[in-house]
């Protein structure tokens with residue numbers, strides 16, 4: 084079983100990192116092959132819509148994302164987390180998702196027909212986490228829904244999509260027992276789903 088964890092905040096000891104690593108824990112304990120990518124380490128360039136990837140499924144931008152494409156192609160499980168920035172995912176997470184455009188292929192005559200390369204092998208699953216400072220879910224805005232739509236379209240079945248509210252200071256979320264209990268339930272569900280997926284994919 085291969086797992087890819089994506090951290091969409093530049094605060095390496097922040098809330099996103101704490102929660103993504105928490106969801107990763109049962110996979111590490113079970114001996115799964117796990118890679119963690121801090122998007123702030125990649126010096127990501129934005130997708131410019133050049134369409135050079137249209138025939139090749141390869142992005143021409145030479146930055147840290149080139150090391151992540153093989154991990155994406157190999158992982159059965161994606162764990163992705165983003166802080167809320169102005170009612171949506173962080174710029175880092177959006178840039179990462181946009182750079183996954185090269186994984187998609189469109190019919191030449193009818194662009195309403197398209198697939199993601201990640202749909203064309205064994206099934207894949209994802210657990211998503213959104214974090215915001217305010218207490219009200221309205222202040223998380225579109226973060227959770229936008230990530231679910233994007234990763235869903237890239238070929239992941241979204242097993243959980245947790246909204247974590249009221250965490251501001253780096254790592255503050257680790258003081259919130261109820262949040263952590265809920266997240267642990269999500270992590271266990273994701274791990275068990277991944278185990279089933281592996282069993283069925285190899286049968």
Ligand SMILES: Cc1cc2nc3c(=O)[nH]c(=O)nc-3n(C[C@H](O)[C@H](O)[C@H](O)COP(=O)(O)O)c2cc1C
Pocket residue numbers: 092093094096097098099100166167168169170171214215216217222223224250251252253254
């Ligand atoms: C640029 C920026 C925009 C933010 N926008 C929102 C927002 O719209 N709603 C909210 O509740 N919190 C907002 N926050 C607070 C962060 O979502 C919150 O502090 C979160 O815990 C940060 O996660 P991290 O520790 O993983 O970086 C914003 C923070 C920054 C830096």
